[in-house]
Amino acid sequence: MAEYTLGQVIDKLGRNPNLQFRFVNDEDYYKSLGIIVHLREDGYLANSSNETLTFSLRDKFTLVNEPVDRMTAFKAFEKGKSIYCIYRDIKRTFIPINNTFTGFSIEEILYGKWFIEEGEK
Structure with a gap:
C-alpha cells in the first residue's frame, strides 16, 4: 500500500476533499496509529470525532479506499x-x-x- 507524506495528502485533498487517510507513523507517540484523518469544512485536518489534528512534514499516511459503484x-x-x-x-x-x-x-x-x-x- 502506498504511503503519502503530509504534502501529498494535502495535494490529494485539494483535488478531492472527500478522501480519507490513515496515519501510519510509529515515530509520533502522542498520536494514535491507525487514526483516520479527513478534511473538515473549515480546511483543518480532523479525526473521526472532528477534533482538529496537527501533523509534521515527516508524518506518513495511507489512503482509506472506499468502494465505489x-x-x-x-x-x-x-x-x-x-x-x-x-x-x-x-x-x-x-x-x-x-x-x-x-x-x-x-x-x-x-x-x-x-x-x-x-x-x-
Missing part, C-alpha cells in the same frame, strides 16, 4: 486508471490495456465491491 469504477478504468474488485474475499485487479473491458465476470459486476486504485503511477 461499478459505473464509477468502469469510467475510471476507461480513463486509464487501474481498478479492482473484491468478490467472495478474492481481490482481482484490472489494469487498462487499450481500454478493453475484458475479464469481468457477471458476479463481480453485480455483487462485487469496486475500488479505484490510488497508487502512484
Whole structure:
C-alpha cells in the first residue's frame, strides 16, 4: 500500500476533499496509529470525532479506499486508471490495456465491491 507524506495528502485533498487517510507513523507517540484523518469544512485536518489534528512534514499516511459503484469504477478504468474488485474475499485487479473491458465476470459486476486504485503511477 502506498504511503503519502503530509504534502501529498494535502495535494490529494485539494483535488478531492472527500478522501480519507490513515496515519501510519510509529515515530509520533502522542498520536494514535491507525487514526483516520479527513478534511473538515473549515480546511483543518480532523479525526473521526472532528477534533482538529496537527501533523509534521515527516508524518506518513495511507489512503482509506472506499468502494465505489461499478459505473464509477468502469469510467475510471476507461480513463486509464487501474481498478479492482473484491468478490467472495478474492481481490482481482484490472489494469487498462487499450481500454478493453475484458475479464469481468457477471458476479463481480453485480455483487462485487469496486475500488479505484490510488497508487502512484
